[in-house]
Structures are given as C-alpha cells and as structure tokens.
Amino acid sequence: MKIAIDLRSLSTGSISGVENYTLNLLDNLLAQDKVNQYTLFYNSFSKIKLGDFHFVNSKVIYSKVPNKILNFGLKVKALKLEQLTGDFDLLFMPNLNQYHISNGAKLAITVHDLSPILAPEFYDTKRRLWHKFLNYKRAFQQANVLFAVSEYTKNDLIKVFGITPEKIKVTYPGIDHHLFNSAPKEQDQRRIRNYYGLPGDFYLFLSTIEPRKNLKTLIKAFEQTNNNVHLVIAGRLGWKFKQDFKQIKNSKKNARIKYVGYVPERDKPALIKSAKALVYPSFYEGFGFQPLEAFAVGTPVISSGLTSLPEVVNDAGLLINPYSAEDLSFALNEIISNKILRTQLIEKGLLRAQQFSWKKTAHQVLNSFNSL
Numbered sequence: 001m002k003i004a005i006d007l008r009s010l011s012t013g014s015i016s017g018v019e020n021y022t023l024n025l026l027d028n029l030l031a032q033d034k035v036n037q038y039t040l041f042y043n044s045f046s047k048i049k050l051g052d053f054h055f056v057n058s059k060v061i062y063s064k065v066p067n068k069i070l071n072f073g074l075k076v077k078a079l080k081l082e083q084l085t086g087d088f089d090l091l092f093m094p095n096l097n098q099y100h101i102s103n104g105a106k107l108a109i110t111v112h113d114l115s116p117i118l119a120p121e122f123y124d125t126k127r128r129l130w131h132k133f134l135n136y137k138r139a140f141q142q143a144n145v146l147f148a149v150s151e152y153t154k155n156d157l158i159k160v161f162g163i164t165p166e167k168i169k170v171t172y173p174g175i176d177h178h179l180f181n182s183a184p185k186e187q188d189q190r191r192i193r194n195y196y197g198l199p200g201d202f203y204l205f206l207s208t209i210e211p212r213k214n215l216k217t218l219i220k221a222f223e224q225t226n227n228n229v230h231l232v233i234a235g236r237l238g239w240k241f242k243q244d245f246k247q248i249k250n251s252k253k254n255a256r257i258k259y260v261g262y263v264p265e266r267d268k269p270a271l272i273k274s275a276k277a278l279v280y281p282s283f284y285e286g287f288g289f290q291p292l293e294a295f296a297v298g299t300p301v302i303s304s305g306l307t308s309l310p311e312v313v314n315d316a317g318l319l320i321n322p323y324s325a326e327d328l329s330f331a332l333n334e335i336i337s338n339k340i341l342r343t344q345l346i347e348k349g350l351l352r353a354q355q356f357s358w359k360k361t362a363h364q365v366l367n368s369f370n371s372l
Contacts, residue, residue: 006041043070075133171361205233281320295316
C-alpha cells in the first residue's frame with residue numbers, strides 16, 4: 001500500500017504537542033513497517049529538519065507553493081494533493097489541514113481535540129477563521145478512520161459531529177522514554193540552571209502562552225502561596241498573551257516570577273526535573289504531554305481536573321479546579337509542605353508514565369492502516 005503522510009504541521013520550526021506527536025509517531029511507524037511504501041510531504045519556502053527518516057520504504061517530498069495558493073486550490077478542488085506527492089492509496093494527516101484527494105484514496109486523520117469548535121473564545125480571529133476554513137465536519141465524515149488521542153476526544157467527536165464510534169480508534173500518544181527518564185544527568189541540570197538563570201526552588205509552567213493554558217489563574221494562585229518557591233514560566237508566545245505579561249508585571253510577587261521563553265526538547269527533561277512541581281492548569285486539553293513528561297522524570301504534577309486530563313493523569317497527580325485560584329493555591333502549598341504526598345505522587349507518576357509508549361501507539365496506527 002502507498003501511504004502519504006502530511007507533515008505540513010512541522011513547518012513552524014518549533015515543537016509543541018502536535019509536532020511532538022507527528023515526529024515520534026512517524027519515527028516509530030517507519031521503524032515497524034517494512035511493507036508499505038511511504039511518501040512524507042510538506043510545503044515550505046525552505047527545507048525543514050525532519051530527523052533521520054531514511055528508511056528504504058520512505059521518501060520525503062517538499063514543495064514551495066505559497067500556502068495561500070495551495071490551501072485555496074485544495075479548498076476549491078482546483079488542486080489535489082496527488083499533484084504534489086504522486087499517487088497514494090491512503091492519506092494520513094497527523095493533524096487536520098486543508099486537503100483534496102482522489103475519490104479512490106482512503107483518509108485517516110488524528111484528532112487531538114475539538115477546542116476550536118467547543119471553546120472558540122480561546123482563539124484569536126485569525127485562528128478562528130482558519131479552523132472554520134478547514135471544515136471539520138466534512139473531513140471527519142469523509143475519513144475512513146479517526147485516531148482520537150483520548151476517550152474524551154472520542155466522545156466529543158460522537159457528540160458534536162455524530163461520528164459512528166466504530167470509525168474512531170482511541171490511540172494514546174506515548175513518551176520518548178530515552179529523552180524523558182527519572183535520571184537526567186546532574187551536569188544537564190546545572191547547564192540549564194545557568195543557561196536560563198533559574199532560581200533555587202521553583203514551580204514550572206511549561207506551555208504555549210495562550211488563553212487556553214490558563215496562566216492567569218496560576219499567577220493569582222501563586223500570589224496566595226505562603227512559601228518561598230519561585231514561579232518559572234516557559235513556552236513560546238502564542239496569541240492573546242499580552243494580558244498575561246501585564247498581570248505578571250503588576251503582580252505583588254513579580255520579583256519571583258521568571259519567563260524563560262521557548263525551551264527546546266533537549267532541555268525539557270532537565271528543566272522539568274529541576275522543578276519542585278509541574279503546574280498544568282489548562283482549561284481544555286485533548287490529551288496532555290507535559291504531565292506525562294513530568295511523571296517520567298520524577299517531578300510531581302498539579303493538573304487541571306477538566307476534559308481529558310483526569311483520564312491522562314489519573315491518581316498520579318493533584319487535580320484542581322482550573323477556575324479556582326484558591327484551589328490551585330492550596331495545591332501549590334500542599335505539594336511543597338507535605339513530604340509524604342510528594343513521595344507518593346512521584347512513585348505513582350513513574351508508574352503512570354510507563355503505561356504510555358510510542359511503539360504501542362505506532363503499532364495501533366499501523367494495524368488500522370492495514371485493515372482499511
């Protein structure tokens with residue numbers, strides 16, 4: 001079978017949830033499958049680094065068609081993706097993008113969450129228009145299989161779009177256990193402390209800075225803590241973030257809040273390991289990589305108790321109401337002062353992390369491909 005995989009989501013150059021999913025799944029999928037033929041394609045003005053995907057049954061194709069022209073051409077069906085990739089039997093999109101394919105080709109899409117549909121208030125006007133342009137309903141109904149990253153996302157697909165449950169396969173993402181493990185080298189921790197100018201003891205917020213990630217409630221909660229722990233904020237700038245930085249500037253604990261910017265994957269394990277706790281108060285998540293990464297390196301987690309996060313975190317972290325600064329502040333204090341609780345959470349987290357494997361994810365995806 002000829003399989004085309006859409007890598008256009010990697011063109012941003014930074015690694016967040018979708019990019020992390022795409023790269024790790026692809027790496028494990030190509031390592032397992034020696035039968036099907038893969039064409040990996042993307043559209044970008046310049047080439048992007050894709051890692052070592054030099055398998056005998058795969059090739060990489062990239063085009064330089066301006067995105068506006070390509071997306072419009074696909075939208076009005078003046079172009080087909082086969083014109084960029086050559087013929088294929090199956091198109092796999094690790095994240096929904098604009099597409100148009102021949103009638104005989106199969107379609108598989110990974111659905112990370114439906115926040116653009118269910119919570120559009122978390123997005124700016126540009127992104128709302130883009131998500132409307134994509135036409136989720138048409139794509140999901142046309143797909144032969146949908147990979148939902150959680151049971152929560154599967155249920156949203158059923159409720160919002162009426163997708164038949166049989167079409168949806170829940171395939172949990174994994175963790176790169178070679179990168180994220182319980183023993184990051186001390187020299188790496190010293191290096192990132194020096195490089196990022198980290199304080200002594202700190203809570204860590206590690207996410208794209210945008211409204212859905214709920215930094216505002218964390219800052220309010222941090223102001224109510226009764227300890228000397230600092231707050232480190234890490235992540236690329238997304239959208240609607242100016243109010244967050246205004247809130248930080250005006251905070252009574254401004255001197256103990258530090259923003260370190262975007263952190264590359266290679267620095268994340270040591271950064272998370274150095275924190276007293278990872279705090280993840282998001283309003284809406286289809287999955288949630290950061291809590292699992294913290295579990296894997298042995299750092300306690302405070303997480304929102306909404307959407308898919310209880311399903312991912314289970315009892316290995318402290319679940320809070322993300323709308324309550326008081327609830328979050330109590331958890332921030334408790335995770336520092338209660339040594340028994342810290343030990344229990346670390347032990348449970350390490351066990352929880354072991355249940356998520358990219359090898360397993362790729363095996364499930366490949367089985368679905370072969371069954372189409």
